[in-house]
Amino acid sequence: MLTKASRTTFLVPLRDGVLAGLVALVLAFPIVGLPTSETAHGLVLRPRIPEAIAFAVAVFLGRFALGVAEAGKPRPILLIALLVAIAAPFASAAPEFGAALAIGGLFVALRSALLAFPGVAGRISGGIRVPPVAIKRAPLVLLLLLVVLPLTPVIDRRLLDIAVLVLTYVMLGWGLNITVGLAGLLDLGYVAFFAIGAYAYALLSLTAGLSFWGALPIAGLCAAAAGLIVGGPILRLRGDYFAIVTLGFGEIVRLVAINWSSLTGGSQGIAQIPRISFFGLADFTATPDPGRRAFHELFGISFDPAHRQIFIFYVILALALAVNAFIARSRKLPLGRAWEALREDEIAAQSLGLNLQRIRLSAYAIAAAWGGFAGAFFAVRQGFISPESFSFLESAVILAIVVLGGVGSQLGVVLAAIVMIGVPELVRQLAEYRMLAFGVAMVAIMVWRPSGLISRREPSIRLGDAT
Amino acid sequence: MSGDKLLSVEHLTMQFGGLKAVNDVSFAASASAITAIIGPNGAGKTTVFNCLTGFYHPTHGRIALKSQHGTIELQNLRKHQVSARAKVARTFQNIRLFAGMTVLENLIVAQHNRLQRASLFSFAGLFGLPAYRKAEKDAVERARFWLDRVGLTSWADAQAGSLPYGQQRKLEIIRALCTEPVLLCLDEPAAGLNGSETAELARFLRELRDEHGLAILLIEHDMGMVMGISDHIVVLDYGRKIADAAPAVIKEDPAVIRAYLGEPEAA
Numbered sequence: 001m002l003t004k005a006s007r008t009t010f011l012v013p014l015r016d017g018v019l020a021g022l023v024a025l026v027l028a029f030p031i032v033g034l035p036t037s038e039t040a041h042g043l044v045l046r047p048r049i050p051e052a053i054a055f056a057v058a059v060f061l062g063r064f065a066l067g068v069a070e071a072g073k074p075r076p077i078l079l080i081a082l083l084v085a086i087a088a089p090f091a092s093a094a095p096e097f098g099a100a101l102a103i104g105g106l107f108v109a110l111r112s113a114l115l116a117f118p119g120v121a122g123r124i125s126g127g128i129r130v131p132p133v134a135i136k137r138a139p140l141v142l143l144l145l146l147v148v149l150p151l152t153p154v155i156d157r158r159l160l161d162i163a164v165l166v167l168t169y170v171m172l173g174w175g176l177n178i179t180v181g182l183a184g185l186l187d188l189g190y191v192a193f194f195a196i197g198a199y200a201y202a203l204l205s206l207t208a209g210l211s212f213w214g215a216l217p218i219a220g221l222c223a224a225a226a227g228l229i230v231g232g233p234i235l236r237l238r239g240d241y242f243a244i245v246t247l248g249f250g251e252i253v254r255l256v257a258i259n260w261s262s263l264t265g266g267s268q269g270i271a272q273i274p275r276i277s278f279f280g281l282a283d284f285t286a287t288p289d290p291g292r293r294a295f296h297e298l299f300g301i302s303f304d305p306a307h308r309q310i311f312i313f314y315v316i317l318a319l320a321l322a323v324n325a326f327i328a329r330s331r332k333l334p335l336g337r338a339w340e341a342l343r344e345d346e347i348a349a350q351s352l353g354l355n356l357q358r359i360r361l362s363a364y365a366i367a368a369a370w371g372g373f374a375g376a377f378f379a380v381r382q383g384f385i386s387p388e389s390f391s392f393l394e395s396a397v398i399l400a401i402v403v404l405g406g407v408g409s410q411l412g413v414v415l416a417a418i419v420m421i422g423v424p425e426l427v428r429q430l431a432e433y434r435m436l437a438f439g440v441a442m443v444a445i446m447v448w449r450p451s452g453l454i455s456r457r458e459p460s461i462r463l464g465d466a467t
Numbered sequence: 468m469s470g471d472k473l474l475s476v477e478h479l480t481m482q483f484g485g486l487k488a489v490n491d492v493s494f495a496a497s498a499s500a501i502t503a504i505i506g507p508n509g510a511g512k513t514t515v516f517n518c519l520t521g522f523y524h525p526t527h528g529r530i531a532l533k534s535q536h537g538t539i540e541l542q543n544l545r546k547h548q549v550s551a552r553a554k555v556a557r558t559f560q561n562i563r564l565f566a567g568m569t570v571l572e573n574l575i576v577a578q579h580n581r582l583q584r585a586s587l588f589s590f591a592g593l594f595g596l597p598a599y600r601k602a603e604k605d606a607v608e609r610a611r612f613w614l615d616r617v618g619l620t621s622w623a624d625a626q627a628g629s630l631p632y633g634q635q636r637k638l639e640i641i642r643a644l645c646t647e648p649v650l651l652c653l654d655e656p657a658a659g660l661n662g663s664e665t666a667e668l669a670r671f672l673r674e675l676r677d678e679h680g681l682a683i684l685l686i687e688h689d690m691g692m693v694m695g696i697s698d699h700i701v702v703l704d705y706g707r708k709i710a711d712a713a714p715a716v717i718k719e720d721p722a723v724i725r726a727y728l729g730e731p732e733a734a
């Protein structure tokens with residue numbers, strides 16, 4: 001005989017678990033169970049039915065455990081889940097399955113730990129009480145650290161490279177935050193503008209001989225022009241349709257880059273893109289071309305290949321700070337407030353005389369321009385670009401950084417970029433699990449902090465300010 | 468229609484598929500006067516507002532508004548132009564605030580077009596030029612003026628969405644006023660307010676009429692308030708106008724009584 005209490009503690013979770021397991025089976029069967037692999041004889045089907053079933057069983061167990069934990073028995077579940085998480089990597093014959101089980105066990109353990117000790121959960125989801133002073137000071141401290149970073153002895157080439165990469169994503173995140181955070185438009189194809197900027201610089205420097213500094217504004221303008229042309233007709237569309245069209249646009253740009261081989265080099269890409277110069281005054285090279293000066297000669301120091309890298313670091317830092325300053329400024333301008341107003345309620349905004357289409361277009365095109373700048377920087381830093389760098393995945397990563405950081409939050413984007421780009425690069429072993437970590441991070445954020453790591457919004461004006 | 472009226476609506480018809488939500492309705496509204504539009508639910512009152520403010524494009528009819536630059540035909544304007552060009556402002560039956568922004572920001576957004584011009588379309592503002600700073604200061608002063616008038620000053624820096632319901636209603640009205648309208652359209656502003664809040668609202672609307680010379684179009688179900696402050700009442704029923712007169716006359720009108728109470732049942 002089941003008591004009423006044990007019915008809700010076990011039967012309901014059991015039902016949920018079976019349902020989740022069935023769904024997992026349906027999904028896992030074609031994805032895990034029937035993989036194809038390419039061999040000399042063409043595509044071959046290599047069925048992995050037991051693995052598919054094992055995954056479904058794991059999902060069932062996980063859902064059931066979560067259900068029981070939620071129904072009031074978090075402590076035993078916490079213990080079991082921890083044991084599973086620790087034992088799985090050793091016990092399992094199939095390493096992938098062991099890893100999945102370990103991660104699932106950890107997730108269940110984390111959830112039940114939060115249920116078992118509600119004080120901790122409350123503190124996390126109530127905002128880890130960061131004092132406002134800390135949020136105010138953090139950017140300044142961060143900035144100082146960044147400015148002196150390349151000059152400190154702890155930094156090596158690899159770290160500097162990672163810092164440049166993270167800053168590139170910070171800049172892209174901030175740029176996309178104009179559309180997503182301020183204007184409230186879900187842009188799934190931001191990488192298109194990044195690509196346009198990159199190709200614009202590559203082509204301008206190779207065919208017209210423009211320097212990076214000459215080509216930079218043009219690259220931004222090209223991206224903005226693309227934004228105007230695409231945005232004009234599609235900004236009329238309502239939310240979801242807009243997102244779908246931008247997704248398509250991102251793919252179109254990539255496909256054009258692949259197929260217009262005479263201009264873009266097709267999937268081979270463009271190589272030997274001219275390197276950055278020291279504001280056109282000197283080159284970063286040991287042996288300058290005739291008529292040019294080398295950076296180390298200009299300053300009378302000895303040649304060091306790290307000079308270029310350090311300069312690149314300062315360039316991306318300056319570009320990212322420019323986006324940040326632009327956003328901070330425009331939030332206090334009529335245009336920035338209009339972006340936010342349209343995000344909050346487009347009907348009310350229009351009744352107050354706001355021209356929806358023109359205002360949204362400005363947000364879309366301005367964000368595109370910053371994407372274009374970032375693209376030009378990417379091209380000059382890599383010296384090589386190909387369509388591969390501009391896949392949908394990049395748009396998704398940038399968007400994930402914005403959402404994870406807290407839509408509209410500048411500092412949040414920095415934190416998210418460090419977590420999502422910096423950490424996996426730093427700990428190479430983790431790089432393989434990056435997509436998994438992405439997923440877990442997104443789920444965790446959606447569950448515990450649905451508005452992102454940092455969701456505080458600073459008013460753009462206060463009544464006391466003007467007096 | 469009479470020539471001295473600020474607004475004249477002529478033969479307005481709005482058809483949705485087979486339904487004529489507004490059917491050949493004509494009426495007028497003057498400056499310094501409160502014109503009420505009443506009628507049972509679904510009579511077409513909100514639809515009239517939507518036609519006036521560019522949200523719907525009427526099937527037939529003409530909506531003419533007098534301005535310094537001659538007559539403006541509202542039915543030809545797009546949503547944002549109604550406020551920008553014709554100076555007609557409105558509120559919504561279900562309050563529509565910029566909930567995540569502060570009270571003051573709501574009022575500044577309402578002055579967008581003026582500020583946008585002063586900031587040379589944000590370019591001057593980007594570099595903090597003095598002309599823009601002055602314009603912004605004026606905008607804040609205008610906001611403060613209205614905040615003081617309705618007693619919302621202490622809420623100025625609070626999130627609009629966090630305000631109590633009655634204060635949200637007030638905020639939506641003064642936000643409309645910050646656009647400096649000549650005609651203010653209020654869609655059920657007293658809905659959800661308690662007795663003292665309704666009395667305060669009635670007093671405020673009277674002041675707007677008498678001190679600011681505003682023309683007010685008022686959709687309202689609170690008959691006490693309507694009869695108390697209206698200069699003129701238009702009654703709609705099933706999309707048709709069934710009466711158009713002073714409050715005292717409307718009270719006695721048999722067609723209006725029938726529309727509100729239903730046909731007397733045969734015993």
Ligand SMILES: Nc1ncnc2c1ncn2[C@@H]1O[C@H](COP(=O)(O)OP(=O)(O)O)[C@@H](O)[C@H]1O
Pocket residue numbers: 483486488506507508509510511512513514515
């Ligand atoms: N956009 C629309 N599409 C179809 N029918 C509408 C639309 N707007 C209003 N209606 C219909 O018109 C009629 C009048 O509505 P409304 O003007 O909102 O009445 P009320 O007098 O209560 O404000 C209702 O029957 C409503 O269903």
Ligand SMILES: [Mg+2]
Pocket residue numbers: 512513514560
């Ligand atoms: Mg209505």
